[in-house]
Amino acid sequence: SGCADLLKKGQLKVITINKEKGESMFNKFIKPLFAFLIFLSLTLSAQARSLDEIMKSGVLKGGVNPGLPPLAKYNEKNELVGFDADIMAKLAEMLGVELELVKTGSPDRIPFVATGKIDIVMGALTRNYKRQKIVDYTVPVHTEVFGALTTSKKPFAAVMDMNRADVKLAQVRGSMPAGWAQKNLTKAQITLFDNYPDAMRAIAQGRADAIVDVVDFLGEHMNKHKNVEWQVVDKAIDTWYCGIGVKKGNASLQQWLNVALYTLHRAGFVDQTWEKWFGIGQVHSVEPQPYF
Numbered sequence: 439s440g441c442a443d444l445l446k447k448g449q450l451k452v453i454t455i456n457k458e459k460g461e462s463m464f465n466k467f468i469k470p471l472f473a474f475l476i477f478l479s480l481t482l483s484a485q486a487r488s489l490d491e492i493m494k495s496g497v498l499k500g501g502v503n504p505g506l507p508p509l510a511k512y513n514e515k516n517e518l519v520g521f522d523a524d525i526m527a528k529l530a531e532m533l534g535v536e537l538e539l540v541k542t543g544s545p546d547r548i549p550f551v552a553t554g555k556i557d558i559v560m561g562a563l564t565r566n567y568k569r570q571k572i573v574d575y576t577v578p579v580h581t582e583v584f585g586a587l588t589t590s591k592k593p594f595a596a597v598m599d600m601n602r603a604d605v606k607l608a609q610v611r612g613s614m615p616a617g618w619a620q621k622n623l624t625k626a627q628i629t630l631f632d633n634y635p636d637a638m639r640a641i642a643q644g645r646a647d648a649i650v651d652v653v654d655f656l657g658e659h660m661n662k663h664k665n666v667e668w669q670v671v672d673k674a675i676d677t678w679y680c681g682i683g684v685k686k687g688n689a690s691l692q693q694w695l696n697v698a699l700y701t702l703h704r705a706g707f708v709d710q711t712w713e714k715w716f717g718i719g720q721v722h723s724v725e726p727q728p729y730f
Contacts, residue, residue: 486685501542
């Protein structure tokens with residue numbers, strides 16, 4: 439037979455080697471090339487929708503993070519609600535379109551908007567120069583104040599005034615503010631709690647003097663202790679500005695959002711919505727500026 443002849447001539451082995459080399463070459467060069475071409479096609483097809491395209495579609499897709507309540511959370515009907523959801527709903531109303539909310543975790547915020555899965559994203563999106571390289575921001579929607587919360591019984595003038603041996607801090611274990619306090623307030627007595635309700639209860643009961651944290655997010659816990667006269671330490675550690683993220687270069691959408699947010703700030707809608715969900719006003723409200 440033909441195979442027998444090839445075997446006698448030693449050519450069958452040569453054919454087998456060539457096949458293996460071909461498969462090796464395919465796995466080494468061709469498969470990665472195919473994978474790259476597929477990735478490239480997906481990237482190119484995931485274009486950000488312009489303002490006109492969003493209006494024509496009748497839907498604005500917005501990303502919110504239910505892991506950061508009350509910016510966003512699920513209600514009893516398993517619907518996404520919260521501060522961010524209300525702001526986006528108002529923007530969609532002003533634009534004359536429906537709103538489609540998309541659950542977006544913190545690591546997903548930039549990839550989702552960069553690939554066009556969503557049109558806009560919130561979720562405490564603080565501005566920084568590294569993130570600005572890959573996403574564009576609107577004007578600030580709200581601030582976050584990294585500072586300290588105490589009571590009228592312990593009127594500290596500044597956070598560093600708490601760096602004393604007689605000061606007792608209640609911090610949440612594993613949180614960034616707890617790490618900051620341990621590094622910078624080395625003289626203070628720091629007790630670590632497993633959650634915010636326990637830490638805030640310790641301050642309310644006089645077992646601790648203060649907590650270092652993002653003060654704005656403590657309003658819900660403050661309201662559970664009505665008999666306590668809470669006091670925010672005047673001199674904050676830092677103030678962060680959070681805006682809405684859009685895909686890099688999507689100028690038409692970015693500029694419309696800037697004008698819309700300016701309108702909402704002037705009307706007091708942002709501050710009212712913040713107080714609705716957080717139970718307190720913003721420590722440092724965003725002052726509307728007519729120049730973007």
